[in-house]
Amino acid sequence: MMSQETLIQVFLAVPMPTNESDIEDNLNIDFRANLYQTIDNLCSISIQFDLLEWGECTPEISLADNKKRIEIKKIFPLKLFHKFEHYEILEVSCIIPFSEEQIEDDPPNFPAGAVARYLIGKYFCKKIFDLIIISNLCRIGSIGVANSVVFIDNVYAPNLDIPSIDTYFLECSVEYSKKIGWPKFKNINIAEAWEWLNGYNYFSNDFNKDPIERALCAFSNLFDNDVMNNPMLLIWALVGIEAIYVKGKSGLIEQVKEKSQIFLGKYATYKKKINQMYNFRSRFIHGDLNFPRSFFMEDAIAEYKKYNAELYESIDLAIAILSASIQELIVRNWNGIVFQYTPIEPTD
Incomplete structure (x- = not known):
């Protein structure tokens, strides 16, 4: 033949x-x-x-x-x-x-x-x-x-x-994490990550089948810098975060707050920033937030600047948490994560 x-x-x-x-x-x-x-x-x-x-x-x-x-x-x-x-x-x-x-x-x-x-x-x-x-x-x-x-x-x-x-928003999330001191990013050898994903069978199917694959697929949607689609970057990042950290349908914010700090390390003012991020998403999704129309031109007005500042900070934090979480999974060579409560003696 x-x-x-x-x-x-x-x-x-x-x-x-x-x-x-x-x-x-x-x-x-x-x-x-x-x-x-x-x-x-x-x-x-x-x-x-x-x-x-x-x-x-x-x-x-x-x-x-x-x-x-x-x-x-x-x-x-x-x-x-x-x-x-x-x-x-x-x-x-x-x-x-x-x-x-x-x-x-x-x-x-x-x-x-x-x-x-x-x-x-x-x-x-x-x-x-x-x-x-x-x-x-x-x-x-x-x-x-x-x-x-x-x-x-x-x-x-x-x-x-x-x-x-387009990596603009990932670059901004790196700068944001440096500014607030959390989360810490790693530098990983590409061959190590490729091997992890191969072992995880990530490349076998473009349609995800478990929480970590959902997080990876969400990450792959973070490379669009169309200004009118920016709120979707926040949605995608939070989809990935919740795929990793959230079980069930209740207490989503608290689960993300507690579990991400266990996995990525403590951060003093983290809870306040998480609340602000989820508050922005909730107001946007439920129609309780003013936002610019398509082909918006008056970008110098105060209301637009306030909206953009809140949106961009929320995107930066969400992308930082998702990216650092996946990095941690790669370094630990884990294909999933389970959280358990452990009783300890109070220190007070």
Whole structure:
């Protein structure tokens, strides 16, 4: 039986912090360091992508050289917000074999194996997306994707790409946690996190089946910076938090307050901030909070500034708690968490 192979190359435009960036100056130095530490980690690891019926492959990850940058610059400019020079280009590639029996019935006038190559490329892109999301769990908010181009056997494939990944709110949550001193984030090796997720069988299904997978799926929805969808980031983060910490339907806030401090460490003014976060969510969901309409332009008014300040602080805290909680699960190599009450002698 004859076999064929296909070369998949994916080029990711990774934003770098610059003076023209919207990232505040005090974030630039730390963000740049985290970005390059993440890139170094990605380029040095050896992991496997499970491509279902096409088997497993070990992708090669590297920064594109100047020759390759010049080649793909012809495709990228219309798709990027900043100058091309403000992006690192990360290349992820692999040669993937497949047999004739794996070739789908190709449409008329299509070359043999065209459908198989497309499906392999699609699954390969999905794995890259997963890898970048996981990289942002290992170093919170460290690497985004502005856009991407995909080549199959050295031919540009315009019908394949990686969804954009915006890390702005994760970066803000890191800065917020530094400001209040809680929770503490970790730097985790990407291969360690990938192994944890593989052992947990996270990649086997895009539809979650237990609380920790629900938390992970919620985290994967935190990479949208559409200003009109910002309240949804708070909702997603709280969905993830409650998946980890809440059992039953009563005492949700108290469960989150108590259990997250047991798992992540004590924080003196934590209860007040948690109350404020849940109060904002409750007022928003139940229609008791004024908020801007779509295509809102009067963003200088005091009411809008107050709304935005409350919303952003709530988002920052919720993302920080969810991210730190998942990190702690990875470090402990746990696939779940159960809380028990333990009686102790009073100290008073």
